[in-house]
Amino acid sequence: MFQDNSPLAERMRPTTLDQLIGQEHLVGSKGILRRSIEAGRIPSMILWGPPGTGKTTLANIIANQVKMSFHTLSAISSGVKDVREVINNIRSGSKAILFIDEIHRFNKSQQDALLGAVEKGTITLIGATTENPSFEVNAALLSRCQVYTLNHLDKQHLRSIVDQAMTTDVEMKKLSIDVKETEALFNLSGGDARKLLNLFELVVKSFEKNGKSELNDERVIDVAQRKTVLYDKKGEMHYDIISAFIKSIRGSDPNAAVYYLARMIEGGEDVKFIARRLLILASEDIGNANPTALVLANTTFQSVNVIGYPESRIILSQCVTYLACSPKSNASYMAINRAQQEVLKSGDLPVPMPVRNAPTKLMKDQGYGKGYKYAHDFPGNFAYMDFLPEELGDTQFYNPGKNPREEEMRKFLRNRWKEKYGY
Numbered sequence: 001m002f003q004d005n006s007p008l009a010e011r012m013r014p015t016t017l018d019q020l021i022g023q024e025h026l027v028g029s030k031g032i033l034r035r036s037i038e039a040g041r042i043p044s045m046i047l048w049g050p051p052g053t054g055k056t057t058l059a060n061i062i063a064n065q066v067k068m069s070f071h072t073l074s075a076i077s078s079g080v081k082d083v084r085e086v087i088n089n090i091r092s093g094s095k096a097i098l099f100i101d102e103i104h105r106f107n108k109s110q111q112d113a114l115l116g117a118v119e120k121g122t123i124t125l126i127g128a129t130t131e132n133p134s135f136e137v138n139a140a141l142l143s144r145c146q147v148y149t150l151n152h153l154d155k156q157h158l159r160s161i162v163d164q165a166m167t168t169d170v171e172m173k174k175l176s177i178d179v180k181e182t183e184a185l186f187n188l189s190g191g192d193a194r195k196l197l198n199l200f201e202l203v204v205k206s207f208e209k210n211g212k213s214e215l216n217d218e219r220v221i222d223v224a225q226r227k228t229v230l231y232d233k234k235g236e237m238h239y240d241i242i243s244a245f246i247k248s249i250r251g252s253d254p255n256a257a258v259y260y261l262a263r264m265i266e267g268g269e270d271v272k273f274i275a276r277r278l279l280i281l282a283s284e285d286i287g288n289a290n291p292t293a294l295v296l297a298n299t300t301f302q303s304v305n306v307i308g309y310p311e312s313r314i315i316l317s318q319c320v321t322y323l324a325c326s327p328k329s330n331a332s333y334m335a336i337n338r339a340q341q342e343v344l345k346s347g348d349l350p351v352p353m354p355v356r357n358a359p360t361k362l363m364k365d366q367g368y369g370k371g372y373k374y375a376h377d378f379p380g381n382f383a384y385m386d387f388l389p390e391e392l393g394d395t396q397f398y399n400p401g402k403n404p405r406e407e408e409m410r411k412f413l414r415n416r417w418k419e420k421y422g423y
Contacts, residue, residue, distance in 0.1 A: 008172070008201035009194040012165050013057055015064065021164070021193070022157040023054055023150050033058075033148055037065050044118050044125040046103065046133045046142070049150025052192025055128035058150075059099045062126065069096040071123075075105035083113045087122060096123050103127030104136035111141045118144050131272065152191035152239075159186075161193055162200060176212045177204060184217035188224055190267070199224060241267070246277060250285045254324035261313075261320050271312050275301040278319055289329035289403040296322055329401030339397045349389035382416050396421045 014020045017027050017034060026033040036042055042062060047055040063070035071086045078100075090096045098114075100106070117123045118141070125145060129136060133147050153161075159182065166172050166179075185203070189196035203223045204213045241263050248256035264274055275297075282297035300319040304312035358369035373383035388395060400406035400413070400423075414423040 007198060008165060008169060009197040011169055011171070012161070012197055013060075014054075015061065017061055017065070020054060020057065020061065021160050022153045023058070026148055026150070027058070037062055040066050042066055042068075042097070042124050043146045044123075044144055045146045045148055046127045046129060046137060047148055047150060048129050048131075048133055050152050050191060051130060052189075052194040052196070053150040053153060054193065055150060056099070056101060059097070059126045059128065063097045063099075066095075068124070069094065070099065071096060072099040072101070075100055075102040075110075078110075080110050080113045083110065087117045090122060097126055098123040099126045099128070101128050102130075104129040104131040104133075108138050111138050115140055115144070130270065132276075135276070153193055154191070155186050158182075158189060158191070158193070158196055161196060165197060165200065172204070174211065175204065175208060178212070178214045180214055180216040181220075182215065184220040184224075185215065188220065241269075242277065246281055249278075249281055249320060249324045250328065252324055252326075252328065254321040257320050257324045258317055261316060265309070265313050265316075271304045271309055271316070272301070274316060275304045275319075278316075278323060282323060284333045285328055285330055286323060286326045287329045287332040287401070288406050288409060289327040289331075289401055290405065293323055293326050327403040327405070329403055329406055331399055331401040331406060335398040342392070342395065342397070346389075346391060349391050352386055352389065354385060355387055380416075384416070394420050394422070396423075 017037065020027055023031075025031060027037075028034065047058060049055060059072075060070070069090070071090075073082055073086065083098075086098055098117075100114075103111075114123075114125060118125050127137070127145070133142055137145075162179075162182070162185075166177055185196065185200060188199060199220065200215070203215060203220050206223050207213050207219055241260055245257060245260035245264065248260060261274070279294075279297045279301050282293040286293040296319055300315055303315050307315065353367045354369065354371035354373075356363075356368040358364045364370075371385075373385050375381050375383050377383070400410040410423055413421065417423060
């Protein structure tokens with residue numbers, strides 16, 4: 001029955017912007033990237049998003065649309081030598097796109113090898129990554145690129161992709177496909193178009209008989225052999241599970257937390273994504289109530305990067321249960337929120353003269369640093385003085401949480417500042 005041996009996902013790969021389903025914020029009628037493509041002005045860019053959301057496809061479409069030569073490297077198998085070879089092979093004066101898949105896997109020296117060519121315009125770099133570029137791409141390269149975020153495909157997008165496959169693919173059109181249920185198909189795909197089409201094709205092939213096939217949840221799960229967990233019946237599993245995971249730890253429930261951890265592990269969630277969220281939570285939700293939480297979370301992040309699955313599940317479980325059982329405080333998180341809001345409201349207030357830096361004689365003569373009290377010259381290593389701008393007076397940004405450790409901090413502050421900040 002099937003004559004084309006290439007996978008359905010490859011046969012259905014869009015070749016124009018109008019064929020691309022999803023990412024309307026970038027390539028819709030008013031999308032910022034569509035406008036750049038249609039104008040023929042393509043900046044170097046990082047395409048950041050989950051697997052199967054169209055990063056590679058979009059890079060190919062851009063190259064076709066603007067008629068530029070297209071070179072591709074995989075960061076998994078390429079090094080500095082490969083990067084320089086591609087750059088050297090580009091004819092002087094010609095315009096070329098260099099697409100690097102999984103650019104987050106390039107180390108600093110490999111990323112640095114791209115800088116000169118990107119800055120001179122020898123190449124237009126398009127990097128694809130599933131990882132946050134601010135963590136994985138060095139600042140020098142990141143500053144030379146636009147970052148475009150691709151979103152998970154929702155159920156409407158996934159349904160449109162399946163409909164498109166049934167009505168436009170030559171091989172699929174040969175079949176009479178009765179679509180009974182799609183919940184399992186959509187949930188198991190996790191918003192990944194490639195995974196969706198591969199599973200859809202596998203189900204259709206497995207149950208095709210006399211030119212007819214039926215799609216339902218039971219058959220989808222049977223074919224998938226439960227290798228991927230069916231997270232929920234409502235879709236958007238990635239966000240629902242991580243939300244429940246974080247809230248369970250914040251709510252001091254290690255049982256629920258480790259359960260949702262298991263759901264993510266069995267569902268194939270990126271180990272670095274989980275560890276990064278734990279690192280954020282350790283500061284945002286525990287903070288100074290137990291500073292060791294941040295130390296353990298950071299060690300966990302570093303460890304799982306070295307170990308990987310399956311052993312990293314043990315390290316994650318240790319960290320998750322520890323964080324869930326830790327006292328909680330969001331006082332540091334609220335403090336920086338209040339301080340940033342004040343900066344936005346009051347702007348660049350003048351720094352008090354006593355705490356200004358005075359590296360030159362002229363600045364000293366103008367009063368910079370005059371009246372500053374060096375804390376270590378005073379009893380208890382403390383000297384009462386004003387550090388905030390005069391306009392802010394006794395504004396309190398940090399209010400210690402109601403837990404033993406931060407109550408000690410409150411007592412420390414009250415003993416020194418008396419009534420100044422209301423401690």
